Amino acid sequence: MKIVSACFVGIHCRYDQRHNALEEIRRLVREGKAIPVCPEQEGGLPTPRNPAEIVGGDGEDVLDGKARVIDNRGNDVTEQFLAGARKALAVAQAVGAKQAILKERSPSCGSCMIYDGTFSGGKKPGVGVTAALLRRHGIEVVSEETMKTESSGDTGEEGSSKG
Template sequence: MKVISACLVGCQCRYDGDDNLIREFQEMVERGEAVFVCPEQLGGLSTPRPPAEIVGGTGEDVLAGRAKVITDGGEDVTHQFLKGAEQALQMAQLVGAKEAILKERSPSCGSTLIYDGTFTAGKRAGDGVTSALLKRHGIDVYSEETYSKRKSNN
């Protein structure tokens, strides 16, 4: 069983009310091979919502209390991001997920790259908050990009 970012299976849960549908991942849900989560909605944030970025580090740093998640308007939404990550982990554990496929570059779901906290479209290497928490608990996290590469290498 897998956990997949809800926006990748067609839920319009992105900050701007859109989705990132990839049909291959939607089909995994249809076949009962995966469940989907949107950590930011699970954390209590509305859709649409202001864009947010991790300021001062990565998802690991947020888990450790060394960095915060801030909206482009300056609101501290760290609490909601942490709550959403905990809820996503709970869902993953409930279904016995060993793998997750999460949306790259998101401050929650990114697993290789995230936005760098400057709101200028710059990126930094690292995990989002949910990816960091799932990895801490032994779940293999892929993005939509690294999962496809993994498959083509097999």
């Protein structure tokens, strides 16, 4: 069993109320092989919401209390991101998930790259808050760009997402 970013399934849970639907991942859910989770909604944030970025580090640093998650209006949403990460972990543990496929570049879900905290579109190597927490609990985290596919179909989607 896997957990997957809910926006991959076509749920309009992104900050801008859009989604990042990918047929490969929708199929996993239809076949009962994956459960969709949106950590930012689970953490209590509304949709639509202000885009947020990690300032002063990445998700690992947020877990360690060394960085914060701030939205583009200057609101500190760190606690909501942490709460959402804990709920995503609880879901993963409840279903015995060994792997998560999460949206790259999101401050929650990114597994290799995230936005750089300047709200300028720049990116930096790093992980999102949920991705970091899942990894700390032994769950493999991959993205739509690094997941192994069962077919040769298109698995990636260009464009940005701040979750």
